[in-house]
Amino acid sequence: MDLRPENFQSVAEIEVAKVAQRDFVVMVAGVFNYLCDTAMTAYGDGSAQDEARAAGAQIRTNSLNNLAELLQEFETNANRNGIQVLWAADAEEACQLVKGLVEKHQVKTISKGKSMISEEIGLNHFLEKEAGVKIYEGDLGEFIVQLRGTLPFHIVGPAINMTVQEIAGVLQQHIDMPYTEVATEIVSYVRTYLRDKFERADMGITGVNQAIASTGSLMLVENEGNIRWVTSAPRVHVALMSIEKVCANFADAFHLLGLLTRNCTGQAITSYVSVLNGPRRAEEVDGPEAMYVVIIDNGRSIAYQDPLLKDALRCIRCGRCGIQCPIYLRIGANPYGWIYPGPIGNVIAPVIMDLDRTRDLYEACTLCGGCQSVCPSGMSHLDIMTHYRQMKVKGDDRFGGTRICIKERSGFKILARGMQNPGLYKAGVKIARRFLNQRSQDGYITQMPGPMSGWFRCRDFPEMPEKTFRQRWQDELQEEARQTADRAVAHPEAAAQNEEG
Amino acid sequence: MKPGNGLLAKRSDLMSKVSLFIPCAVDAVLVSVGESTVRLLARLGFDLQYHEEQTCCGQPVITAGHLDLARDAACRFISIFEEDEVVVSPSGSCVSTIRHDYPRLFEDEPEWQRRAVELGQRVYELSEFLVDVAHIENVNAHFSGKLAYHKSCHLLRALGIDHQPQTLLKNVHGAELVPMQDDHVCCGFGGQFSIKYPYISEAIVGDKVKNFLASEADLLVLSDPGCLLNIRGYLHRNHPGRQVKHLAEVLAESV
Amino acid sequence: MSSRAMILERLNSATWTKPSSSREVISTPASIVSGDVEMFVSKATAAGAQVEEVGSLDEVQNRLVQIVQEEQLQKIVITDEENLKEIDWEQLSQQTKSQVQSIAQLPGENYRSYVVEAGLGVTGCKYALAETGTVVLEHSHSNERLVSHAPDHYVCIVKRDQILKDRYVLASLFDSGLSSTAWTLVTGVSRTADVALQVVLGMHGPRKVTIFVVG
Numbered sequence: 001m002d003l004r005p006e007n008f009q010s011v012a013e014i015e016v017a018k019v020a021q022r023d024f025v026v027m028v029a030g031v032f033n034y035l036c037d038t039a040m041t042a043y044g045d046g047s048a049q050d051e052a053r054a055a056g057a058q059i060r061t062n063s064l065n066n067l068a069e070l071l072q073e074f075e076t077n078a079n080r081n082g083i084q085v086l087w088a089a090d091a092e093e094a095c096q097l098v099k100g101l102v103e104k105h106q107v108k109t110i111s112k113g114k115s116m117i118s119e120e121i122g123l124n125h126f127l128e129k130e131a132g133v134k135i136y137e138g139d140l141g142e143f144i145v146q147l148r149g150t151l152p153f154h155i156v157g158p159a160i161n162m163t164v165q166e167i168a169g170v171l172q173q174h175i176d177m178p179y180t181e182v183a184t185e186i187v188s189y190v191r192t193y194l195r196d197k198f199e200r201a202d203m204g205i206t207g208v209n210q211a212i213a214s215t216g217s218l219m220l221v222e223n224e225g226n227i228r229w230v231t232s233a234p235r236v237h238v239a240l241m242s243i244e245k246v247c248a249n250f251a252d253a254f255h256l257l258g259l260l261t262r263n264c265t266g267q268a269i270t271s272y273v274s275v276l277n278g279p280r281r282a283e284e285v286d287g288p289e290a291m292y293v294v295i296i297d298n299g300r301s302i303a304y305q306d307p308l309l310k311d312a313l314r315c316i317r318c319g320r321c322g323i324q325c326p327i328y329l330r331i332g333a334n335p336y337g338w339i340y341p342g343p344i345g346n347v348i349a350p351v352i353m354d355l356d357r358t359r360d361l362y363e364a365c366t367l368c369g370g371c372q373s374v375c376p377s378g379m380s381h382l383d384i385m386t387h388y389r390q391m392k393v394k395g396d397d398r399f400g401g402t403r404i405c406i407k408e409r410s411g412f413k414i415l416a417r418g419m420q421n422p423g424l425y426k427a428g429v430k431i432a433r434r435f436l437n438q439r440s441q442d443g444y445i446t447q448m449p450g451p452m453s454g455w456f457r458c459r460d461f462p463e464m465p466e467k468t469f470r471q472r473w474q475d476e477l478q479e480e481a482r483q484t485a486d487r488a489v490a491h492p493e494a495a496a497q498n499e500e501g
Numbered sequence: 502m503k504p505g506n507g508l509l510a511k512r513s514d515l516m517s518k519v520s521l522f523i524p525c526a527v528d529a530v531l532v533s534v535g536e537s538t539v540r541l542l543a544r545l546g547f548d549l550q551y552h553e554e555q556t557c558c559g560q561p562v563i564t565a566g567h568l569d570l571a572r573d574a575a576c577r578f579i580s581i582f583e584e585d586e587v588v589v590s591p592s593g594s595c596v597s598t599i600r601h602d603y604p605r606l607f608e609d610e611p612e613w614q615r616r617a618v619e620l621g622q623r624v625y626e627l628s629e630f631l632v633d634v635a636h637i638e639n640v641n642a643h644f645s646g647k648l649a650y651h652k653s654c655h656l657l658r659a660l661g662i663d664h665q666p667q668t669l670l671k672n673v674h675g676a677e678l679v680p681m682q683d684d685h686v687c688c689g690f691g692g693q694f695s696i697k698y699p700y701i702s703e704a705i706v707g708d709k710v711k712n713f714l715a716s717e718a719d720l721l722v723l724s725d726p727g728c729l730l731n732i733r734g735y736l737h738r739n740h741p742g743r744q745v746k747h748l749a750e751v752l753a754e755s756v
Numbered sequence: 757m758s759s760r761a762m763i764l765e766r767l768n769s770a771t772w773t774k775p776s777s778s779r780e781v782i783s784t785p786a787s788i789v790s791g792d793v794e795m796f797v798s799k800a801t802a803a804g805a806q807v808e809e810v811g812s813l814d815e816v817q818n819r820l821v822q823i824v825q826e827e828q829l830q831k832i833v834i835t836d837e838e839n840l841k842e843i844d845w846e847q848l849s850q851q852t853k854s855q856v857q858s859i860a861q862l863p864g865e866n867y868r869s870y871v872v873e874a875g876l877g878v879t880g881c882k883y884a885l886a887e888t889g890t891v892v893l894e895h896s897h898s899n900e901r902l903v904s905h906a907p908d909h910y911v912c913i914v915k916r917d918q919i920l921k922d923r924y925v926l927a928s929l930f931d932s933g934l935s936s937t938a939w940t941l942v943t944g945v946s947r948t949a950d951v952a953l954q955v956v957l958g959m960h961g962p963r964k965v966t967i968f969v970v971g
Contacts, residue, residue: 009698016700026708028953030683065774068767087760140959141950157950164952183954191960198960199872215934225905225946225961231938232901243763250927258923265949269888269923271803271961273941275930280937285864286901287937297763307772326687330704364698366691366705367564369658389566412567418556419574425556429529444737454699458706459734462530469528469535473551477536481543488546489517 008360012335035266057378077216081278091121113227114139115207138226204230208241237288244313259376263320303351321371343371354400520585525557537753593656632665639672649718653725690731800889803944829875836860836898839880877907887922910962916971
């Protein structure tokens, strides 16, 4: 399967047929939604929860409004702490910068904490190929996915779609684990296997949950303890962050932390939250000798310039929207063809890739609004997705969207003309009725060739009545309604008695 | 509360005039929904008005991104309805289009934007109108059996309408409103989505219907023509005999 | 133009109007829960830690002896912190016939090889959070990071008066300045649910965490 957003349709059709996986994922989402909802009650009742989310949204608004300033403030303070800050315009430059660090510090093996941005820039592949290093993902799910060579299923649970048997099979095949379906034994084996890599790695690479501008600190969030290893044991620590992952101070960072974990795993806090302020000092042993932060743009600053699209940078990667999304839950991660599946991908991918390649992402959406109803950072997914649709219709140079063709637009032109002209509208209804009803059997149309055929894949369509509502109104309903209303108004007691009876 | 007395006594003359906005899908296909809306509102004593020149609100054009095409149609829609004190529609998603999408069509035209916003404040979804505006919670309807309620996306999340239709259904004589798993989750319609991504749509509506069947309700009720076409079509194909109805159709059946 | 300059230039030239007051004050919840020892104990327990309230460090020492004997631990690593200095580690070592090493006595290369072999790591903490049952570790040469992370069993000694209400209090302390190279907020036991959603404790960090609340 060639997993690219361009192949969304064909991959989705394959994935949606995996009924057992679908049912499992929907069930899991239900459990996680329950856990997250319960965790959010720590803030109080519904309106207190809304306030907590609103505060999260405001923190993100402030960060975005002051982005350049905050990044520079962070840089100054990080430098003061002995952290070197590097800037990368795109994925290629970010990879080259890390490669430079690998060479400079004579790195042979790398241990990693789970980082979405490292996957976004394709770092593992690049470094293994171009720098000849060995890389070990530290997060269990990510490690399994790395061995298997597939896309992570969910940004938080990369392998949650896999059964125990599948996981055991992958580990048996790649790292010689004696086959077992007991979760504790699997965890124990991988723990021992990776412990050795953690101890020996020359360089640790992580992402960043939030960079704190006022102190030049990094906040990293995890449950497994891989990030603590990766940032404590190796000689060098490289933290990758996209430009929007910065906030003013710890008050902001810790409020976002509470929203992040509660909407991610339903925890009030994760097992570990690391706050890193710089490389180890002369008398210290744990912690890196050298620490770098790579600030990566990769298309974001162009989106930032657009008043609406800048909001795509609000996301704090909790993944809550995913478990709300009826589409993602049915098709899984693969059709999105990239590392951010579900609503996050729909919003982020078009500005980082381009509008043409990602068209199915922002179009394969019922605009149900489940995603934005739970978002703790104030993202308006629907506004952004409909904005992409508008940009695609008109064509957009900034984000590689070619104007849609006239043929595709013609249907909507006809519809729009019908809307403006009742005569045309009525004629259109007449034609549609003749066209549809000639195929009707017992009041329903069950199949139809052509562009409407999709509808009939799983459902029928009711025959169109001979008279429209409009005609019924003219012919009888108007008069009938007048008489009924008059009676009701003339005899309210009767109506009341009637109702109580 | 004596709903019967309340409904006629509380209503001012002003509010007794109701202008109907009948969405295109109801006008052309789901005529009985429009008819039920008329019968229900007339029975409650409202003086109904229907502008025969109305067509479609333009939602499909807007959600597909053709804002330029929708603009003129929106102007026409506004001109038709803006003299009315109250406009009522049996469609949450069309009301949402007028209330939320129309003002955005006129980002650069403040005068039209003002008119759009003002109209949006007076266009109500049916259950919202009955409960929030007319303060009617019991319409004296009858149904023998169990009802399940599907919370259509645009009602629930775009308009914030949740308790209103459920209150009306709870007060239907002879009916019991039963819980349904994932009642707040989308049915998989999504307009063009259902045609362009039929296999995904099928999976979603399939789960919706599975949950309906598991609820053991006799009838599924909802308040959006799009969801109704989708679920009714699916039931007819896969579970003939199982029924889904629009809220107006249920409420129109009087004791 | 450098990438840094280009990125900042784009961010600064955004066409949309930014609000004139550059940073709005955000009212984050003052406190989610009231902070007390009971709350700390129940939250830490819920997160998978074993929490014991004890009267004195003598009691901690007795309990540690029991733990070392029960678990037949050979090597123990302890930090060089005030909380730990009142415990007679030599006595404990003799009683249990185990090796106890303070990081103060271990030269760098020996520390690293010792800490990964130790079965028990003992540290104090700087603060604790009642809201979540979290211990807050301030790392330095007297509290190296892996003492609390590499051994299978981790023991943290918390003094009652170190327990803060919640993360917002900690944030205000951090915001008024923090000088150490690293801090860790530890809540319960390292865990994963990556194998078919089964929660397994002890992924890459300690499999067991014991917290003594003293005072």
